[in-house]
Amino acid sequence: MRDLGFRTLDLRGGGRAEDPSTWRGLCSRAAGLEGEADAAARAIIADVRARGDAAVCELTSRFEQRTLTPEQFEISREARAEAAARVSPDLRAALVTAAHGIRVFHETQAHADTGLEIEDVSLYSRVAPLRRVAVYAPGGTAAYPSSVLMAGIPAKVAGVPEVILVTPRAPDVVLLAAEIAEVDRVFQIGGAQAIAALALGTATVPRVDKIVGPGNAYVTAAKRQVFGLCAIDGIAGPSEIVVVADATADPELVAADLIAQAEHDVLACAILITDSEPLVPAVIAALTRQLGDLPRAEIASQALREHGAAVLVDDVAAMVAAVNAYAPEHVELLLADADAVAKQITSAGAIFVGAFTPEAAGDYTAGPSHVLPTAGAARFASPLGVWDFVKHTSVLRLGRDALAAQAPAIARLARAEGLEGHARAAELRLRETT
Ligand SMILES: NC(=O)c1ccc[n+]([C@@H]2O[C@H](COP(=O)([O-])OP(=O)(O)OC[C@H]3O[C@@H](n4cnc5c(N)ncnc54)[C@H](O)[C@@H]3O)[C@@H](O)[C@H]2O)c1
Numbered sequence: 387m388r389d390l391g392f393r394t395l396d397l398r399g400g401g402r403a404e405d406p407s408t409w410r411g412l413c414s415r416a417a418g419l420e421g422e423a424d425a426a427a428r429a430i431i432a433d434v435r436a437r438g439d440a441a442v443c444e445l446t447s448r449f450e451q452r453t454l455t456p457e458q459f460e461i462s463r464e465a466r467a468e469a470a471a472r473v474s475p476d477l478r479a480a481l482v483t484a485a486h487g488i489r490v491f492h493e494t495q496a497h498a499d500t501g502l503e504i505e506d507v508s509l510y511s512r513v514a515p516l517r518r519v520a521v522y523a524p525g526g527t528a529a530y531p532s533s534v535l536m537a538g539i540p541a542k543v544a545g546v547p548e549v550i551l552v553t554p555r556a557p558d559v560v561l562l563a564a565e566i567a568e569v570d571r572v573f574q575i576g577g578a579q580a581i582a583a584l585a586l587g588t589a590t591v592p593r594v595d596k597i598v599g600p601g602n603a604y605v606t607a608a609k610r611q612v613f614g615l616c617a618i619d620g621i622a623g624p625s626e627i628v629v630v631a632d633a634t635a636d637p638e639l640v641a642a643d644l645i646a647q648a649e650h651d652v653l654a655c656a657i658l659i660t661d662s663e664p665l666v667p668a669v670i671a672a673l674t675r676q677l678g679d680l681p682r683a684e685i686a687s688q689a690l691r692e693h694g695a696a697v698l699v700d701d702v703a704a705m706v707a708a709v710n711a712y713a714p715e716h717v718e719l720l721l722a723d724a725d726a727v728a729k730q731i732t733s734a735g736a737i738f739v740g741a742f743t744p745e746a747a748g749d750y751t752a753g754p755s756h757v758l759p760t761a762g763a764a765r766f767a768s769p770l771g772v773w774d775f776v777k778h779t780s781v782l783r784l785g786r787d788a789l790a791a792q793a794p795a796i797a798r799l800a801r802a803e804g805l806e807g808h809a810r811a812a813e814l815r816l817r818e819t820t
């Protein structure tokens with residue numbers, strides 16, 4: 387059997403057998419956020435800033451070997467409808483099933499204004515949808531109609547009037563997903579050049595308020611760099627999974643779920659954390675077997691070799707600590723007491739509890755968005771949700787009595803900050819009554 391190169395890290399007993407930097411290195415991964423992809427994204431953004439559409443065309447030809455003129459960026463409504471009609475009924479039905487689950491779940495996230503009224507004071511946080519948002523659906527080594535649904539539907543539930551889909555690859559099924567998600571416009575551009583065009587605006591590509599959606603290291607680096615020109619949802623780069631398994635887990639399921647994420651990208655991360663020593667060789671054997679006839683075996687094998695590991699720990703407490711330190715996009719719990727462990731996990735994009743909850747269900751049909759924080763961002767970030775498509779504006783109204791009550795504190799604080807103008811602005815209003 388060919389050696390997969392799936393390393394084992396023995397962290398039992400404090401991990402004295404290991405070079406501590408190896409596990410620390412996995413935990414502080416930063417796919418696309420530094421290094422070559424980050425530098426490439428910077429150069430691409432500068433080029434699009436300088437040359438607009440012409441740069442988008444040239445970069446598309448260089449990185450995607452596609453000839454594209456600005457007139458071809460946007461796919462017309464007629465072409466989209468024709469493409470959608472070509473999709474087979476069974477694939478259409480699967481998309482409709484997925485869309486239904488996603489819509490039902492996201493409707494539970496609808497936001498309302500919050501605030502309070504006390505005497506002559508009224509303070510509100512007003513919620514309103516963003517005006518124009520772009521959804522990036524990846525299309526480098528695979529097409530992602532599911533990502534169109536996972537980002538487009540929450541945007542429409544939030545009430546965004548103009549949702550623009552960008553993707554380097556727009557096969558019929560992606561255009562059908564756009565129709566089901568009620569996307570308004572579709573542009574067949576991708577990579578960091580698409581992100582730059584959306585953030586800056588070009589003669590052909592409208593400038594948007596926010597860019598959401600997953601992508602590879604170049605797309606993710608570009609999104610991070612344009613933040614400020616527009617908003618972004620967060621870091622949703624190369625896919626990751628941690629499978630936490632004990633001696634009760636089926637090694638075939640563990641291997642299948644590691645592969646299901648590893649096959650996304652050579653930069654994908656797939657980690658097994660276990661307290662069962664015999665599980666490790668059983669999973670490695672299952673991985674090797676299952677990769678045998680996997681169409682994307684080359685990608686998955688490289689990802690498992692370079693970004694994967696089996697991590698051996700002492701007990702359940704150590705498994706939980708390891709997951710929270712790694713902060714994965716997905717964590718899957720194949721444990722005797724998965725429900726209890728789920729409650730202790732504080733840093734993960736999504737938690738999949740028990741053997742009948744494969745991560746793939748979250749990718750397609752269960753409902754919560756599969757656009758999730760990667761590269762450790764689950765320490766501070768959330769899944770994509772309706773909240774990503776709204777903004778809050780504070781609305782304040784004080785009556786004269788309320789201002790009179792606050793004015794002494796306003797004036798005192800303003801003068802403490804050396805800002806006499808602020809103090810006077812408050813006091814002036816009360817002059818006649820004082
Ligand atoms: N975190 C999430 O929520 C989530 C969800 C779905 C998918 N994903 C991830 O999305 C990614 C999809 O990646 P993909 O590559 O298939 O599609 P992609 O659309 O993200 O990237 C393809 C584009 O990258 C650009 N590119 C490729 N090589 C380049 C280079 N050398 N220099 C500059 N630009 C270059 C090209 O413009 C190309 O169109 C995977 O990493 C997958 O794991 C993440």
Ligand SMILES: N[C@H](CO)Cc1c[nH]c[nH+]1
Nearest residue numbers: 530532533625626749756
């Ligand atoms: N697992 C990906 C998120 O990391 C989402 C996806 C889309 N299609 C299949 N999977």
Ligand SMILES: [Zn+2]
Nearest residue numbers: 625646647749
């Ligand atoms: Zn997936």
